[in-house]
Every structure is written in structure tokens, then in C-alpha cells.
Amino acid sequence: MKIGVFDSGYGGLTILKEIKKRLPQYDYLYLGDNARNPYGSRSFELVYEFTLQAVKALFERGCHLVILACNTASAKALRSIQQNDLPHIDPNKRVLGVIRPTIEAIPHITLSRHVGVLATPGTVLSRSYSIELNKFAPDIKVTEHPCPMWVPIVENNEIGSPGADYFIKKEIDSIFNRDSKIDTLVLGCTHYPLLVDSIKKFVPESTKIICQGSLVAESLECYLARHADLQAQCSQGGSTKFLTTEHSNKFDSLASFFLDKTVESETINLSD
Numbered sequence: 284m285k286i287g288v289f290d291s292g293y294g295g296l297t298i299l300k301e302i303k304k305r306l307p308q309y310d311y312l313y314l315g316d317n318a319r320n321p322y323g324s325r326s327f328e329l330v331y332e333f334t335l336q337a338v339k340a341l342f343e344r345g346c347h348l349v350i351l352a353c354n355t356a357s358a359k360a361l362r363s364i365q366q367n368d369l370p371h372i373d374p375n376k377r378v379l380g381v382i383r384p385t386i387e388a389i390p391h392i393t394l395s396r397h398v399g400v401l402a403t404p405g406t407v408l409s410r411s412y413s414i415e416l417n418k419f420a421p422d423i424k425v426t427e428h429p430c431p432m433w434v435p436i437v438e439n440n441e442i443g444s445p446g447a448d449y450f451i452k453k454e455i456d457s458i459f460n461r462d463s464k465i466d467t468l469v470l471g472c473t474h475y476p477l478l479v480d481s482i483k484k485f486v487p488e489s490t491k492i493i494c495q496g497s498l499v500a501e502s503l504e505c506y507l508a509r510h511a512d513l514q515a516q517c518s519q520g521g522s523t524k525f526l527t528t529e530h531s532n533k534f535d536s537l538a539s540f541f542l543d544k545t546v547e548s549e550t551i552n553l554s555d
């Protein structure tokens with residue numbers, strides 16, 4: 284049994300990389316729905332439909348545990364899949380998201396208790412971060428801010444270009460204009476760590492930037508330790524396979540660049 288990692292595109296690779304660093308022994312199957320990306324500006328219904336198709340595809344290919352390495356899917360589809368779909372598909376399979384592990388870390392990081400969340404328009408509209416964080420730490424003021432251009436910048440590998448930096452500065456200026464007391468910025472989209480060098484150019488030096496990968500990896504390790512039956516089913520060959528809904532050549536060249544190692548993917552069709 285492999286561990287499935289799903290994202291709308293390349294962003295989930297930032298999560299996969301950290302998971303593999305912490306838990307290299309397991310077998311992983313990554314799926315990027317690059318052909319239908321970005322999810323961030325799509326309706327609740329469509330993100331749910333696409334995410335469910337992806338989860339089923341990973342289950343069919345031998346995954347018993349799937350990480351939604353995508354905030355938009357975690358915000359818009361995770362709860363419905365966990366509560367309504369899994370009991371019918373297979374109550375022994377599990378789907379986990381990336382928002383909860385991030386929320387749990389935030390109160391330990393911010394000192395000013397003013398936190399900014401940069402995310403896709405879909406995640407911001409769901410208000411998942413402010414609603415969840417309010418349950419853990421009601422004293423924290425959360426400003427959620429949409430960055431609609433940032434995922435296309437990554438998916439089209441415009442990282443570091445003057446055009447990309449213009450859109451990165453624009454959103455950073457705008458979130459600090461909304462709350463100048465922010466001391467912690469959450470990159471609430473798994474694509475954004477790929478932009479972190481540009482982001483750092485435009486934030487005050489003392490700002491703490493939260494990338495989710497290591498938090499999700501740590502949380503997965505704890506989850507498996509708490510669920511010994513599930514952990515026992517995880518095969519330990521240390522392999523990683525890649526699936527994409529785009530042409531594999533296109534995926535392979537960018538994924539190899541982002542992961543700094545050769546990637547050979549297989550193209551699959553999710554809408555069948």
C-alpha cells in the first residue's frame with residue numbers, strides 16, 4: 284500500500300519533498316491534476332468533484348491513505364469526502380488535509396498575535412483558516428488575502444521574472460496595508476513555497492514565513508504512530524511514482540526542476 288499525495292498541480296511537490304525527507308522509507312504515489320489547474324478560482328462543486336476523482340484514482344492504484352497536499356482541496360472537499368464519501372468507498376481508507384497541521388503550529392509562532400494567510404481565492408473565500416484558528420487561539424487576528432496570480436506564475440515557471448515579482452509585491456503590500464502588525468505570514472497554498480525567495484524580498488526582515496511541508500510531514504508521522512494498523516499496511520520500498528493529467532513530458536521537466544531530481548511521470552485521465 285502506497286501513500287497518495289494529491290495536488291491540483293506542482294504545489295504538492297513542496298509537501299511531498301518534506302514528507303519524503305522525514306519518512307523516506309515509505310512508497311509514494313503523487314498525482315497532479317495539471318490539466319485542470321488552477322483550482323483556486325473554481326467553484327466549491329467543481330473542486331469537490333475533481334478532488335474526489337483524484338482520491339478514487341489514487342485508491343484504485345493501491346493507496347490506502349491520501350494526503351490532499353492542496354489547501355484549496357482541503358478547504359473545499361476534505362470534509363465532504365471524509366464524512367460522506369469514505370464510508371461508501373471504503374471505511375478503512377483515509378484522506379487527510381494540510382490546513383489542520385498548519386493551524387496547530389501558528390499559535391506557537393506568532394508573537395504579535397497578528398497573522399496573515401496568503402492563499403488562493405477559493406481558500407480565502409472558504410475562510411477555513413480564520414474559522415479553524417479561532418477555535419484554537421481566539422486571541423489571534425487573522426487576515427486572509429487572495430493571490431490569484433501566484434499559482435499561474437508557478438505552473439508556467441515564471442518564478443523570479445520581473446512580471447512575477449510585480450504580482451508578488453502587489454499582494455504583500457496589500458496584506459500589510461490591511462494589517463501592519465502582522466509578524467507571521469502563512470503560505471496557505473502549497474505552490475507558494477516555490478516563490479519564497481521572491482516573497483522574502485518584499486516582507487519586513489523580521490516576518491516569520493510558514494511553509495507547510497515540514498508541518499504536514501511531522502503531523503503525518505504522528506498520525507501513523509497513532510494508527511499502527513494503517514502504518515503496518517504502508518509498504519516500505521522507498522519509491523515514488525508520479526501521475527499527471529497533463530502531458531508527461533511537460534510535467535517531467537518542471538517537476539524535475541522543482542524537486543532537483545529526474546522525474547518520469549505517467550499521464551492519466553481523471554474525467555473518465
Ligand code: DGL
Pocket residue numbers: 290291292294295320321322323324352353354355356403406434471472473474
Ligand atoms: N496548491 C493548491 C493549494 O494549496 C492549489 C492551487 C490551485 O490550483 O489554485 O491551494
